[in-house]
Amino acid sequence: MKSKFSFIVLLSCLVLMSCNSNVLYDKSDNIDKDVWNKDDIKSFTVKVKDIDRTDSYRFALNICNTTDYKYNNIYFFVTTIYPDGSMTIRDTVECELVNLDGSWKGKGKMNLKDNRFWFAKNVQFPQKGEYIFRLEQATRDTNLVGVKSVGLHIEKMPIK
Secondary structure, X not given: OHHHHHHHHHHHHHHHXXXXXXXXXXXXXXXXXXXXXXXXXXXXXXEEOOOOOOOOEEEEEEEEEEOOXXXXXXXXXXXXXOOOOOOEEEEEEEEEOEOOOOOEOOEXXXXXXXXXXXXXXXXXXXXXXXXXXEEEEOOOOOEEEOEEEEEEEEEEOOOO
């Protein structure tokens, strides 16, 4: 029953997020048994068909965690590989999962919380083709308990 409820919540969030026409990419990968091993690198391939210099994008990480997660935050290494392989960029991103008062951030019921953390804006794609984005957990723990899924969300920024 718990697994079925988690799947329904995750599916609902994905459907609601995919209704925006400005969304270039939105995908999350489940974590086996809610335990994310440091060697389990999640990879997302984003196809960029057109590079219009007037288009800018913003990037977010989607995180679904349970209240069994024992830390206030989570760190990621986000690696970007350009289509022609000419450049690889690696950033460290921190996402705070808990408010100052100790309550969990995000939406969800019971012990499940969904969050979207914006970490880059005004980004332009310099090349057409397939960009590869790799997400890996960058904490000191080999296994992070309480992480259900992680993902990447990219959307076009509104024109001012």
